[in-house]
Amino acid sequence: MSDFNPVRLIATKRDGEALAPSDLKDLVEAYTNGSVPDYQMSAFLMAAYINGLSDGEAAALTEAMLHSGTHIDLSDVPGIKVGKHSTGGVGDKVSPILVPVVASCGVPVAKLSGRGLGHTGGTLDKLESIPGFRTSLSVEEYRRQIEELGLVLAGQTGDVAPADKKIYALRDVTATVDSIPLIAASIMSKKLAEGNDALVLDVKCGRGAFMKTEPEARSLAETMTAIGARHDVPATAVLTNMDVPLGRTVGNWPEMVEVIECLRGEHTDTRLMMIVRALAGEMIALGGKAESASAGREQAQQALNSGAALERFRQFVEAQGGDPRLIDDPSARPDSDSIAVVRAPEGAKGYVDDLDALAIGHAAVGLGAGRRTKEEEVDPVAGLSDLKKPGDPIAPGEALAHLHTQSPEAVERAQEAVRDAYTFADTPPDRAAPVHARYSAEGWTQLG
Numbered sequence: 001m002s003d004f005n006p007v008r009l010i011a012t013k014r015d016g017e018a019l020a021p022s023d024l025k026d027l028v029e030a031y032t033n034g035s036v037p038d039y040q041m042s043a044f045l046m047a048a049y050i051n052g053l054s055d056g057e058a059a060a061l062t063e064a065m066l067h068s069g070t071h072i073d074l075s076d077v078p079g080i081k082v083g084k085h086s087t088g089g090v091g092d093k094v095s096p097i098l099v100p101v102v103a104s105c106g107v108p109v110a111k112l113s114g115r116g117l118g119h120t121g122g123t124l125d126k127l128e129s130i131p132g133f134r135t136s137l138s139v140e141e142y143r144r145q146i147e148e149l150g151l152v153l154a155g156q157t158g159d160v161a162p163a164d165k166k167i168y169a170l171r172d173v174t175a176t177v178d179s180i181p182l183i184a185a186s187i188m189s190k191k192l193a194e195g196n197d198a199l200v201l202d203v204k205c206g207r208g209a210f211m212k213t214e215p216e217a218r219s220l221a222e223t224m225t226a227i228g229a230r231h232d233v234p235a236t237a238v239l240t241n242m243d244v245p246l247g248r249t250v251g252n253w254p255e256m257v258e259v260i261e262c263l264r265g266e267h268t269d270t271r272l273m274m275i276v277r278a279l280a281g282e283m284i285a286l287g288g289k290a291e292s293a294s295a296g297r298e299q300a301q302q303a304l305n306s307g308a309a310l311e312r313f314r315q316f317v318e319a320q321g322g323d324p325r326l327i328d329d330p331s332a333r334p335d336s337d338s339i340a341v342v343r344a345p346e347g348a349k350g351y352v353d354d355l356d357a358l359a360i361g362h363a364a365v366g367l368g369a370g371r372r373t374k375e376e377e378v379d380p381v382a383g384l385s386d387l388k389k390p391g392d393p394i395a396p397g398e399a400l401a402h403l404h405t406q407s408p409e410a411v412e413r414a415q416e417a418v419r420d421a422y423t424f425a426d427t428p429p430d431r432a433a434p435v436h437a438r439y440s441a442e443g444w445t446q447l448g
């Protein structure tokens with residue numbers, strides 16, 4: 001690292017020129033060990049955000065972040081282990097439903113998850129809203145749990161991709177999140193380190209996602225699967241809709257309550273469960289337990305119907321220190337009651353026509369469900385529940401959403417923002433399919 005000069009690297013990217021793999025490796029190493037400060041890394045990230053990174057640079061950045069820490073070796077754990085990652089959305093509670101479903105179908109799943117980023121929630125924050133739940137596991141605990149239970153969902157365990165952990169937190173507060181190469185490198189550095197043999201990537205597309213358009217989402221899917229292929233980890237990407245929040249809750253504990261309802265078969269949003277089944281089908285097929293994704297989807301539904309998935313979820317919560325009694329009675333969490341309601345305005349006759357996921361994501365952050373600075377703590381109970389969704393009948397004065405927060409001063413603003421996120425019409429809307437397309441080594445298949 002003798003002639004390493006961060007100012008030169010920043011200037012090179014600022015001027016739209018390409019960096020060598022060794023430049024990116026030096027920069028990532030120096031930022032991880034603290035010799036490059038946040039302000040220089042922020043400048044680099046903004047230059048990369050504006051001018052982009054080539055496929056080669058994105059692969060080199062992934063490589064540098066992957067090698068900043070441990071690569072967990074699960075090769076001695078029996079079975080084809082299949083990981084999953086979502087590019088992030090609003091109300092995206094798919095992982096804690098999906099992972100026990102897939103594990104109960106005999107496919108081990110080891111997953112390193114992230115925290116909320118920008119307006120999107122993170123699985124770690126959601127799981128930690130279960131009192132006692134631990135997401136910070138040692139590599140040994142992570143390995144033991146995948147062997148004993150067939151599933152583990154943890155934070156960036158031990159020393160896995162520490163560079164991504166630092167860079168991810170910095171991107172969150174420097175408006176440098178929604179960049180295809182930065183997202184691809186961030187996700188794949190963690191996914192390649194977590195020890196799975198194959199991957200399913202939920203690439204969210206729409207106004208509540210980082211990728212707003214289908215061409216951008218397709219490009220991200222192709223970039224990530226290409227990085228997987230370079231490391232002999234076959235990946236299937238599924239493009240799913242993120243124009244409207246997923247499910248009827250947004251926020252950490254509110255979403256965990258909905259997760260439990262879905263695992264009990266009491267879901268009230270069929271689109272959410274269509275995405276769960278689509279991803280489960282792919283994972284069960286990649287894990288060698290079903291002939292095809294469609295046979296995998298049927299197995300997933302059986303695991304939900306029989307209660308096997310709910311039972312696996314209960315074991316998982318207990319294994320990671322969470323209070324399993326809340327699974328039987330989520331209302332037993334004393335601080336989680338709604339403190340305000342958002343009501344439909346006078347003109348709201350007919351049906352909910354649309355609900356803007358991005359506006360709802362920001363409203364949830366305003367209530368305390370996400371972070372505005374990287375030091376901020378999230379409020380585990382903050383968020384929205386009982387959201388009315390497009391297609392639901394509505395009358396003036398009816399509840400559109402219930403608000404939860406420990407910051408009552410945030411309520412008025414959130415009420416206004418949530419009301420403004422809705423539109424209404426006389427007839428039910430035509431809605432885009434929840435699952436759009438899939439991408440694998442064979443190319444693209446249109447699904448909806």
Ligand code: URA
Nearest residue numbers: 087088114183186187
């Ligand atoms: N999820 C990640 O892990 N990283 C990103 O950059 C975006 C979503």
